[in-house]
Amino acid sequence: xxxxxxxxxxxxxxxxxxxxxxxxxxxxxxxxxxxxxxxxxxxxxxxxxxxxxxxxxxxxxxxxxxxxxxxxxxxxxxxxxxxxxxxxxxxxxxxxxxxxxxxxxxxxxxxxxxxxxxxxxxxxxxxxxxxxxxxxxxxxxxxxxxxxxxxxxxxxxxxxxxxxxxxxxxxxxxxxxxxxxxxxxxxxxxxxxxxxxxxxxxxxxxxxxxxxxxxxxxxxxxxxxxxxxxxxxxxxxxxxxxxxxxxxxxxxxxxxxxxxxxxxxxx
Amino acid sequence: xxxxxxxxxxxxxxxxxxxxxxxxxxxxxxxxxxxxxxxxxxxxxxxxxxxxxxxxxxxxxxxxxxxxxxxxxxxxxxxxxxxxxxxxxxxxxxxxxxxxxxxxxxxxxxxxxxxxxxxxxxxxxxxxxxxxxxxxxxxxxxxxxxxxxxxxxxxxxxxxxxxxxxxxxxxxxxxxxxxxxxxxxxxxxxxxxxxxxxxxxxxxxxxxxxxxxxxxxxxxxxxxxxxxxxxxxxxxxxxxxxxxxxxxxxxxxxxxxxxxxxxxxxxxxxxxxxxxxxxxxxxxxxxxxxxxxxxxxxxxxxxxxxxxxxxxxxx
Numbered sequence: 251x252x253x254x255x256x257x258x259x260x261x262x263x264x265x266x267x268x269x270x271x272x273x274x275x276x277x278x279x280x281x282x283x284x285x286x287x288x289x290x291x292x293x294x295x296x297x298x299x300x301x302x303x304x305x306x307x308x309x310x311x312x313x314x315x316x317x318x319x320x321x322x323x324x325x326x327x328x329x330x331x332x333x334x335x336x337x338x339x340x341x342x343x344x345x346x347x348x349x350x351x352x353x354x355x356x357x358x359x360x361x362x363x364x365x366x367x368x369x370x371x372x373x374x375x376x377x378x379x380x381x382x383x384x385x386x387x388x389x390x391x392x393x394x395x396x397x398x399x400x401x402x403x404x405x406x407x408x409x410x411x412x413x414x415x416x417x418x419x420x421x422x423x424x425x426x427x428x429x430x431x432x433x434x435x436x437x438x439x440x441x442x443x444x445x446x447x448x449x450x451x452x453x454x455x456x457x458x459x460x461x462x463x464x465x466x467x468x469x470x471x472x473x474x475x476x477x478x479x480x481x482x483x484x485x486x487x488x489x490x491x492x493x494x495x496x497x498x499x500x501x502x503x504x505x506x507x508x509x510x511x512x513x514x515x516x517x
Numbered sequence: 518x519x520x521x522x523x524x525x526x527x528x529x530x531x532x533x534x535x536x537x538x539x540x541x542x543x544x545x546x547x548x549x550x551x552x553x554x555x556x557x558x559x560x561x562x563x564x565x566x567x568x569x570x571x572x573x574x575x576x577x578x579x580x581x582x583x584x585x586x587x588x589x590x591x592x593x594x595x596x597x598x599x600x601x602x603x604x605x606x607x608x609x610x611x612x613x614x615x616x617x618x619x620x621x622x623x624x625x626x627x628x629x630x631x632x633x634x635x636x637x638x639x640x641x642x643x644x645x646x647x648x649x650x651x652x653x654x655x656x657x658x659x660x661x662x663x664x665x666x667x668x669x670x671x672x673x674x675x676x677x678x679x680x681x682x683x684x685x686x687x688x689x690x691x692x693x694x695x696x697x698x699x700x701x702x703x704x705x706x707x708x709x710x711x712x713x714x715x716x717x718x719x720x721x722x723x724x725x726x727x728x729x730x731x732x733x734x735x736x737x738x739x740x741x742x743x744x745x746x747x748x749x750x751x752x753x754x755x756x757x758x759x760x761x762x763x764x765x766x767x768x769x770x771x772x773x774x775x776x777x778x779x780x781x782x783x784x785x786x787x788x789x790x791x792x793x794x795x796x797x798x799x800x801x802x803x804x805x806x807x808x809x810x811x812x813x814x815x816x817x818x819x820x821x822x823x824x825x826x827x828x829x830x831x832x
Contacts, residue, residue, distance in 0.1 A: 319722055350725035360716040363739045373724040376734065429725060
């Protein structure tokens, strides 16, 4: 049996050609308890990065650091560098602009108590889009992208919260797309959706990759395998391994824990 | 093999099971009694409302045969004690109640809802505790004390600030009523805002909302049922309030042309005159008729609120 030499992988460093997101020595603690212990990695433009790892390993907290919604947790303390497009997120004055750049999809769908149309038109309106025709076009585009348009086009005026769980989740994806983000963060988006819809959305994500950078936090390791170019294995607030998805899901993974986790032996 | 070993303890346990406890006849009877009692508690609310309505109506109804209802509602001459021709026109009283209530709400609603928003969205924990205690204290002040403040303090202030001759007027009473109904609005309104799930806030923030946009476009619409209830409870308080308005409105039968005119309200009229009337006299019965009128008004307000809330829910 021949042993293939491992493919050279670019080291995670700031020297790689202008990453979309660059994180260096990020530490996060809630009160006295540190939950992210100095992690560093980068995400390239138009890449899908999968983040896998068991519960409580800091995946959601990491996303909240990137769009700075962590600010609203009083006990949270962040240190280190998070750069989006070369700008330090933590120094940013106009945090609203940052958040508009980042679409966020939560694990459980949060249908705002507005009509389906208003759910999607909400963010564009708050950032000043007023013209009905622009809004109409955008709403349709986003709902189509989220594979929801055909199911709701006749009842855009009914409450978003009346939709089924899976539909609501696609509605939140449409809403996340509505401010035309450059980065899309999906936090275990598929836990409330049936497998067929999940596949349709995964299809959508592959297309969206042309326009945006996607961070895919997922508990389904196979989902990361299907979609992500590179996969990051986060465990207890530390990066166990970050490599191309082929390597992570093969027996060439450097860390034994990676292999165990993706094969469902623990976690 | 492994299965067999595992099953053994289970079988043993099932044979040794303790006898199932049984409920005695007394217990079953007690259950029945408690059920009936709870039923009665529920129905009692209805019984009380109907009983009150019945007794007020019984006292007031006989006058309906003698009274011209058109005159009753639409004339403003209230001379119940005139020896020759007593006249019972409550037009001015209705307008008095209405004007004081509306002005009070114009003052109280922005303050009440604003305070509720501040309490639930902006203020720190310590500040919140202090404010809540203070606001509750505001609610605990007896209405006669409010009336006293209206008579002695606000009266002079209004005379000086607005340079008017009489300080006991619509404005005076409206300010008092506003202060009295703000605490209810704040506590109910804050509860309504607190009931909005945090996930909405997070979603709104993640979409790039500013705090103001979040409150205006998301939280207030999401809490509108509760906020409407808060406002209507305030209205109920203002319509029904008697003592403070009796002391602060000036108590003169008058259709106000400005907020500096004295008025008289329906409630204050009943309070001031019922003790002076002979039981069973026309005057006495007319006062009860006013009671029925008040009753109907509050009933309508509640009904409207109910429809409004249901309408919002349906959509």
